[in-house]
Amino acid sequence: xxxxxxxxxxxxxxxxxxxxxxxxxxxxxDTVEELRDAIREAVSCHFEDAERPRTIRLHxxxxxxxxx
Numbered sequence: 001x002x003x004x005x006x007x008x009x010x011x012x013x014x015x016x017x018x019x020x021x022x023x024x025x026x027x028x029x030d031t032v033e034e035l036r037d038a039i040r041e042a043v044s045c046h047f048e049d050a051e052r053p054r055t056i057r058l059h060x061x062x063x064x065x066x067x068x
Contacts, residue, residue, distance in 0.1 A: 004053040006039055008060045
């Protein structure tokens with residue numbers, strides 16, 4: 001695997017959550033900077049060196065409501 005994609009969402013209680021697509025990895029943090037570090041650590045723990053993806057892509061998802 002050369003790349004892994006994480007779906008990033010704002011958590012209702014504050015902060016951010018990250019869920020890997022195609023792998024069972026989930027992490028969370030208070031800031032985007034902390035989340036990046038948490039994702040790197042989670043990927044490092046989940047994969048052996050030989051199978052670790054070289055690239056981590058972050059896909060930010062944001063819901064917005066507006067009045068009609």
